[in-house]
Amino acid sequence: MSGFQMPKPVLAIEGLTVSFDGFKAVDDLNLYLDRNEVRVVIGPNGAGKTTVLDLICGKTRATGGSIQFDGRELTKMKEFDIVRAGVGRKFQNPSIYENLSVFENLEMSYPAGRKVFGALFFKRSAEVVARVEEIAAEIGLTGQLHGEAGLLSHGQKQWLEIGMLLMQDPELLMLDEPVAGMSVSERAQTAELLKRISQGRSVLVIEHDMEFVKSIAHKVTVLHQGKVLAEGSMEAVQSNPKVIEVYLGH
């Protein structure tokens, strides 16, 4: 029911398949993501959730099928070209540069000086500083801006990585378990953050925490054994007997 909406989807995944030595981690998957949509992908362990993100951002290469992003075919593109096309991806474990300051972490993702000589002669202009400060305020790390990133708490590291993605101003933001290991209040803050930053872009989130999913998801996709098991509102999905059987009902 979701694939036939009028506006053209930002992300259109069709017939996506990847097999590792014959095991199909993702099997003929179809998924459409609209502009300004926050979509949460849930599913039991091994359902292929992270693999889908890997396939979109180019970390894993598809065996078959297509991933259209804004009319561009991602399956053939290099990782850095996919990022430059507007896809940002946060990893499951906070992946930040521990030895650099928070400022430098954010600056590293500023979309300039991305080539060798560009980086060599990159200047920290007022524009860059302003952008870094803006994003730091957004993720609540203004006070830690010049501290070492390795000294941040786990939750702050997760926010920092989200901030690094925001620096690139991606059209599609993909977050792999953004609230894992966070306290209740940090989860609430992250939900607020996601609501703010999803304005003007699409967000694809993998998450296990159902309270969190409820608070942010426009629509939920349930994956099971590499296929879409159900898709729709959180309520619809939660009352779907197939979903209850494989996942929610334990």
Added chain:
Amino acid sequence: MNSTLDKFFGGKQGGIGLLILAALLLLVFPLLLDSFRLNMVGKYLTYAFVAVGLVLCWGYGGILSLGQGIFFGLGGYCMAMFLKLEASDPESTKIQSTPGIPDFMDWNQITELPLFWQPFQSFGFTLLAVVAVPAILALIIGVAMFKRRVGDVYFSIVTQAIAAILTILIIGQQGLTGGVNGITDLKTLLGWDIRTDEAKTILYFVNAALLIGCILIGRFILASKLGRLLMAMRDKEERVRFSGYDVASFKIFVFCVAASFSAIGGAMFTLQVGFMSPSFVGIVPSIEMVIFAAVGGRMSLLGAVYGALLVNYGKTVFSESFPELWLYFMGGLFIAVVMYFPNGLAGLWQSHARPWLARLRLPDRRQPSMKPKPPAEQPGAGGATIDAVPAKQLESTP
């Protein structure tokens, strides 16, 4: 702003360190040492070029090349080919069956100067080739390896293999390369006799100035965003890749820079020592060069110079008195560095000497400003093999 202030302090300290090194190389050594010893220091310093390159590509970039002798040798051979051609004018080679070609070619029944030797009759071409030939080879190796994501220990092994291959090639092609003896009997550079004491002193200063130039280039790279990217890649390569960077291109760049530095060292070696042979190309010298950088401190451009000086000095002293023990001592030194002071002399300076000096100056006050954090000089644990204690601000160490 805080970070600018930090940068300034780091820059000032780094500047002091560089001044001390420059004074040592350009004043103290020339004043204290006789011509023979000075030439010896000059020879040690040619290895410092390699060590400085290794700080960039291994210390910061995490790329452990165990084949820097390849580039040192290529640079040295390019220079030696030019000098050999100059020494082989028809007049001084008239007893050969083919006058005007290098003597070893004549011995190997070669009657014509091989094609690839001919451009080396031009000094301009030679200077270009000294840097370009190794850089192009590094580019080819880098593209082949890094674009395919070959890294870490596999990369190190491949560089070793290439060093071995190049040695075998040079030794096997005796008529083209001078074989195991190398290219010897070099006399003049553009008519200027390089064997006199005076020439050796001048070459020493040229060498020292070039080394300081390489250190400055290294500093520039490390202080730029590229320097921070190298560290970021070393610690979280995937994150850098998925932030829109072509990780391989940065690795290739720093590997090429390190290769060029090594090659300049090699060319200066040929000029100062008067010959070049495959014994500076292979696996053993390449590993020795890594030890110089490790002992000096793989995160410190200046430390690498001291490492090269000290280890080579030790080698000279020890191998004079206990030639058979030297290799064991060298191995022991490397193990000790890896296990007990992974950041080398520069790390020891940073963790012990610097705080002690600070206490001397300010006996009753701990002062936090002694720990500046200039961005490019804030290394962490990393590197391909030696990882234990995170390095901190080693770069500002003299």
